[in-house]
Amino acid sequence: xxxxxxxxxxxxxxxxxxxxxxxxxxxxxxxxxxxxxxxxxxxxxxxxxxxxxxxxxxxxxxxxxxxxxxxxxxxxxxxxxxxxxxxxxxxxxxxxxxxxxxxxxxxxxxxxxxxxxxxxxxxxxxxxxxxxxxxxxxxxxxxxxxxxxxxxxxxxxxxxxxxxxxxxxxxxxxxxxxxxxxxxxxxxxxxxxxxxxxxxxxxxxxxxxxxxxxxxxxxxxxxxxxxxxxxxxxxxxxxxxxxxxxxxxxxxxxxxxxxxxxxxxxxxxxxxxxxxxxxxxxxxxxxxxxxxxxxxxxxxxxxxxxxxxxxxxxxxxxxxxxxxxxxxxxxxxxxxxxxxxxxxxxxxxxxxxxxxxxxxxxxxxxxxxxxxxxxxxxxxxxxxxxxxxxxxxxxxxxxxxxxxxxxxxxxxxxxxxxxxxxxxxxxxxxxxxxxxxxxxxxxxxxxxxxxxxxxxxxxxxxxxxxxxxxxxxxxxxxxxxxxxxxxxxxxxxxxxxxxxxxxxxxxxxxxxxxxxxxxxxxxxxxxxxxxxxxxxxxxxxxxxxxxxxxxxxxxxxxxxxxxxxxxxxxxxxxxxxxxxxxxxxxxxxxxxxxxxxxxxxxxxxxxxxxxxxxxxxxxxxxxxxxxxxxxxxxxxxxxxxxxxxx
Amino acid sequence: xxxxxxxxxxxxxxxxxxxxxxxxxxxxxxxxxxxxxxxxxxxxxxxxxxxxxxxxxxxxxxxxxxxxxxxxxxxxxxxxxxxxxxxxxxxxxxxxxxxxxxxxxxxxxxxxxxxxxxxxxxxxxxxxxxxxxxxxxxxxxxxxxxxxxxxxxxxxxxxxxxxxxxxxxxxxxxxxxxxxxx
Numbered sequence: 001x002x003x004x005x006x007x008x009x010x011x012x013x014x015x016x017x018x019x020x021x022x023x024x025x026x027x028x029x030x031x032x033x034x035x036x037x038x039x040x041x042x043x044x045x046x047x048x049x050x051x052x053x054x055x056x057x058x059x060x061x062x063x064x065x066x067x068x069x070x071x072x073x074x075x076x077x078x079x080x081x082x083x084x085x086x087x088x089x090x091x092x093x094x095x096x097x098x099x100x101x102x103x104x105x106x107x108x109x110x111x112x113x114x115x116x117x118x119x120x121x122x123x124x125x126x127x128x129x130x131x132x133x134x135x136x137x138x139x140x141x142x143x144x145x146x147x148x149x150x151x152x153x154x155x156x157x158x159x160x161x162x163x164x165x166x167x168x169x170x171x172x173x174x175x176x177x178x179x180x181x182x183x184x185x186x187x188x189x190x191x192x193x194x195x196x197x198x199x200x201x202x203x204x205x206x207x208x209x210x211x212x213x214x215x216x217x218x219x220x221x222x223x224x225x226x227x228x229x230x231x232x233x234x235x236x237x238x239x240x241x242x243x244x245x246x247x248x249x250x251x252x253x254x255x256x257x258x259x260x261x262x263x264x265x266x267x268x269x270x271x272x273x274x275x276x277x278x279x280x281x282x283x284x285x286x287x288x289x290x291x292x293x294x295x296x297x298x299x300x301x302x303x304x305x306x307x308x309x310x311x312x313x314x315x316x317x318x319x320x321x322x323x324x325x326x327x328x329x330x331x332x333x334x335x336x337x338x339x340x341x342x343x344x345x346x347x348x349x350x351x352x353x354x355x356x357x358x359x360x361x362x363x364x365x366x367x368x369x370x371x372x373x374x375x376x377x378x379x380x381x382x383x384x385x386x387x388x389x390x391x392x393x394x395x396x397x398x399x400x401x402x403x404x405x406x407x408x409x410x411x412x413x414x415x416x417x418x419x420x421x422x423x424x425x426x427x428x429x430x431x432x433x434x435x436x437x438x439x440x441x442x443x444x445x446x447x448x449x450x451x452x453x454x455x456x457x458x459x460x461x462x463x464x465x466x467x468x469x470x471x472x473x474x475x476x477x478x479x480x481x482x483x484x485x486x487x488x489x490x491x492x493x494x495x496x497x498x499x500x501x502x503x504x505x506x507x508x509x510x511x512x513x514x515x516x517x518x519x520x521x522x523x524x525x526x527x528x529x530x531x532x533x534x535x536x537x538x539x540x541x542x543x544x545x546x547x548x549x550x551x552x553x554x555x556x557x558x559x560x561x562x563x564x565x566x567x568x569x570x571x572x573x574x575x576x577x578x579x580x581x582x583x584x585x586x587x588x589x590x591x592x593x594x595x596x597x598x599x600x601x602x603x604x605x606x607x608x609x610x611x612x613x614x615x616x617x618x619x620x621x622x623x624x625x626x627x628x629x630x631x632x633x634x635x636x637x638x639x640x641x642x643x644x645x646x
Numbered sequence: 647x648x649x650x651x652x653x654x655x656x657x658x659x660x661x662x663x664x665x666x667x668x669x670x671x672x673x674x675x676x677x678x679x680x681x682x683x684x685x686x687x688x689x690x691x692x693x694x695x696x697x698x699x700x701x702x703x704x705x706x707x708x709x710x711x712x713x714x715x716x717x718x719x720x721x722x723x724x725x726x727x728x729x730x731x732x733x734x735x736x737x738x739x740x741x742x743x744x745x746x747x748x749x750x751x752x753x754x755x756x757x758x759x760x761x762x763x764x765x766x767x768x769x770x771x772x773x774x775x776x777x778x779x780x781x782x783x784x785x786x787x788x789x790x791x792x793x794x795x796x797x798x799x800x801x802x803x804x805x806x807x808x809x810x811x812x813x814x815x816x817x818x819x820x821x822x823x824x825x826x827x828x
Contacts, residue, residue: 166738193738370770410742410771554789561774565789566763573760577729583789594763595748595777597791 003046004103005344008119008126009337012137012173017180019340024145026336027329034069034332042339043072049102051094052129053080053109058305058327059129059139063106066334075102091379095122104338107131113375113404117383125341132373133167134405139304140173142333144181146326150300154181161185166193170304179203185211198408205391302326358386358403360440367400367444371407389437395427398444413451415443421459422451448612449564450530453501458612462634467605473586473617473628476602477506480584481513483600484553491520493579495550497536499568500528503556504539506586508620510555511540522553529567536575548576557615559585561593587630589613610634651823654781654799654807660818663796664693667778668700670794675745679707680773682744684737686762687715690750692813693780697749712737714748716761730758732765741770747794751809753779756790781820783807 009015015023033040048067050060064074080094095105095118105126107118112132119126130136148154159178165171165187175195178185187195203209303311303323315321361367366385369376376383383404390399390408397410414433415422418441423429436442445451448458468476488494491514498507504526515521524540538545554568565583572578586602591609607613611634618627655663675681681701685694691713698709715734748762759777766775778794783801801807801822808821 197740372768412771563767566760566767569760569788570764570767573729573764580787581789593774595759595775595791595793596789599789 002103002124003345004125004338004341006123006125007341007344008115008128009137010115010119010126010128010131011135012140012177014137015141020141020144020177022343023141023333023336023340024148026339027145027332030069030332030335030339031329039071040069040335041071042335042342043067043070046070046072046104046338047102048072048074048104048106048338049098050074050076050106050129051080051098051108052077053107053114055079056108056130059108059136059330060106062327062330063127063129063138063334066331066338067104069331070335070338072338090382091117091375092121092382095126098122099124104341109375110373111375111378112371112373113402113406114379116404117375117379127337131375132405133172135173136170137173138330138334138337139170140177141337142326142330143170143174143302143304144177145333146302146322146329149329150322154178154183156182156184158184158186161187161195162189164193165189165195171195172199175199175203179207179209187211198406201391201408202406358388359400359437359442361442361444367409367411369402369405369407370409371402371405374402374405374407376402376404389434396425398425398429398433400444411444413445413448415445415451415454415456417441417443420456422448422456423459446530447561447563449560452612452614453528453530464614464631464633466629467613467632468587468603468628468630470625470628472603473615473630474625476586477509478513480506480586480600480602481510481517484510484582484584485514485517487582487599488551488553490551491518491522493549493551494520494522494553495545495547496522496524496553496555497547497568497572498524498526498539499554499556499564500526502558502615502617503554505617505619506557506584507553507555508539509617510553510584512620527568527571529564529571532567532571532574535571546576547572547578549579551580551582552578553582553584555584557585557617558587558589558613559583559596559598560589560591560613562596563594565596566594586615587613605630605632607632608634651821653819654822655797655820657818660780660796660820663780664696665700667780667794667796668697668704671697671747671776671778672701672704672706674776674793680744681747682710682712682739682741683747683749684712684714684762684766686748686750686758687713687734689809689811689814690748692811693751693778694747694749695813697747697778710739712739714762714765716758716765730761732761735765735769737769741766741772743771743773746772746775747778748775749778751780751811752807753777753782753790753792753795754785756786756788759790760788780809781807 007014030040046067048063050063052060060076064076067074091109091114095107098105099122103124105118105122105124106129107115107126108129109115109118109131112134115126115128115131128135128137130139144154147157151157157178161171161175166189172195175185176199189195200210299320301311301315301318301321301323303326305323305327307323311321311323316324367387368385371377376385386403387400387409388403390401394410397412398414399408399410401408412425413422414425414429414436416432416436418439422443422445425433433442443451443454443456445454445456484494485491496507496511498504507524507526511522511524521540523538523542523545525536525545526539527536528534536545536547552572554565554572556564556568559565569581572581582600583596583598584600585598588598588601588604589607590604591607605613611632614631614633616627616629616631618625671681683694683698685691694711694713698711701709713736714732716730717733746766748759748766750758753759763775766772776793777790779792780796782792782795782798784798797820799807799820799822805822805824808823810817810819810821812818
């Protein structure tokens with residue numbers, strides 16, 4: 001039996017409050033033993049593997065030192081990109097292989113949610129040493145440990161978090177933890193570096209906890225009641241507080257005496273920013289004078305290190321500068337965490353809280369996480385996107401939370417698989433959606449078009465009327481073919497791509513007409529704008545369909561917002577670089593939301609937004625075109641009690 | 647600059663064009679406060695800042711400005727111009743439910759705009775994307791059109807269009823000249 005529990009610490013939330021208190025108690029004990037120079041053999045015979053997919057010497061050394069101090073051994077790969085990852089090995093495979101060499105994996109990874117993936121695939125426990133811009137739970141444990149050690153308690157402290165609150169993963173973990181321990185938070189973000197909404201939403205929903213966000217000016221008036229300042233380097237306007245001499249005496253004299261307990265200064269997460277953000281990032285310069293005022297007498301200065309320029313060296317001699325102590329505490333705290341896993345293996349309470357079950361979606365493809373840095377975007381070969389019901393603060397969309405990076409995705413259209421009806425989401429549907437999730441009959445869609453292509457009907461529709469009959473549709477398609485022939489001079493260089501399903505039928509009809517009129521039959525393929533991974537499929541019996549240097553006629557039945565055309569072009573571009581793309585649509589109904597204009601239009605039909613245009617086309621090659629027609633109808637928004645749920 | 651160079655827009659005309667584009671953006675989007683500007687690096691980004699200044703001068707509230715960096719040519723030296731692709735972005739705000747006005751200096755084949763649309767659709771659910779360009783020189787290869795155009799300029803074969811902006815080039819002008827003119 002393993003001496004370590006399969007207990008993963010991916011987020012600070014994986015630890016119960018009692019776990020954290022136990023870690024602190026164990027850390028106090030280890031710190032005392034280390035102080036006395038005692039040799040510790042608690043983890044003798046155990047091996048820790050440190051896998052660092054991005055550099056962090058400090059965190060890695062701290063973990064490795066902890067294991068050595070506990071009497072265990074360490075195997076290490078400081079630069080994963082130089083080894084297996086460079087050969088294209090998946091994260092899941094790497095951790096399963098490494099778990100054969102070690103009892104415990106410590107992972108640092110640049111993608112959001114990577115630690116969750118590692119934890120799920122590795123048979124041994126995984127400790128998250130930072131994943132993307134998300135959490136860094138052991139750093140948070142060290143922050144809390146030193147704050148508690150210096151102040152004696154956490155409850156009731158007021159902590160101001162300043163500067164980069166967007167990318168600083170230590171800040172996010174610290175926010176959750178401070179909220180849990182009953183400390184007060186004041187956020188003072190640098191412009192554009194606010195605490196992300198998903199952090200605020202989670203606090204509000206899980207702890208009914210909120211905090212105010214203030215500007216630096218407002219902070220001046222608040223500073224009187226602060227217990228701690230968590231500072232991160234910030235933009236120039238925030239430096240105003242520390243201008244001239246970096247002193248805090250600019251606070252209005254009439255303010256009550258400050259009870260600042262700590263300053264927490266962090267390094268800018270420059271590697272997570274794009275050019276402009278990094279350019280903004282003038283560093284706060286924090287020096288001894290900031291501690292001289294009555295308001296800051298009790299303040300300790302914390303910093304996760306390394307410092308770049310934000311802490312003056314003169315500060316080092318001040319007993320309130322605790323950042324080296326804080327760094328040193330990383331060893332007993334991490335020793336304590338490993339010891340906790342051993343205690344959990346020995347005790348009966350080893351079990352980790354199960355994670356909530358993911359929603360099974362009826363419609364393919366399942367939604368994709370909107371976070372570009374989510375691990376599912378990189379490890380997609382084996383990771384199926386996974387979502388649970390999110391909290392959502394906007395009642396007009398269904399919020400789904402990514403099971404890996406926890407970012408919330410906003411869904412506008414939902415469908416009920418049994419009745420094959422779709423609805424524009426609103427809060428009245430909330431209860432039904434939960435029911436559909438339980439039944440496994442929830443479908444989600446990006447748009448009405450996607451829902452209809454999947455065979456779903458609007459929940460209710462108004463009366464239909466025919467706006468184009470067979471003859472008019474036939475004439476419009478002929479007109480499209482004539483427009484193409486008149487416009488394109490090099491017909492052998494033309495290929496046609498139709499958007500499934502009716503765009504593809506239109507494509508074949510155009511091909512036949514062009515063939516009959518010019519003697520050249522252009523190759524024809526279809527694509528599904530909602531299944532970009534499927535690519536292009538020849539639909540005219542040809543083997544290969546090329547886009548490189550071809551003039552592509554992109555055919556669709558109706559153009560509305562234009563987003564489908566954007567998706568369709570993206571799919572074409574995955575295959576190559578066409579010489580040109582010309583857009584042919586049977587009907588342009590207006591309401592464009594992107595700067596796209598068709599080159600060839602069969603008929604312009606002005607519509608209102610609530611209306612749908614439905615095209616029926618006879619298959620190419622059939623003599624009778626009696627299926628050809630265009631209907632228009634209005635969509636009635638869902639009422640309070642959708643019949644589909646009965 | 648060769649003697650054959652033609653000034654398509656002088657500094658005053660360029661300034662007026664931007665004012666008019668800003669006015670049209672404000673008009674077209676009514677009372678909507680959910681406009682954001684996204685400029686295409688490099689001159690599109692400068693123009694986006696100027697349009698934001700104009701909107702602010704017209705009493706609208708601060709309009710967020712982001713940038714997309716889209717390279718026009720492959721850097722692998724394989725000869726033929728490749729298709730533009732995204733090489734960087736700086737959009738430190740959410741695009742969800744926003745009306746995004748994409749800003750570039752010259753609209754030509756439409757390939758840069760197509761790459762920009764992909765980048766924007768990857769970043770969230772924008773309500774709409776509108777396109778503002780200082781110059782539309784025609785000769786589109788893709789079905790892209792601009793919502794706001796400073797000036798339509800025909801460029802004779804073998805000539806190029808040069809957009810000069812004070813922030814980058816020391817003066818404002820749009821000039822048509824020989825491709826190899828400095």
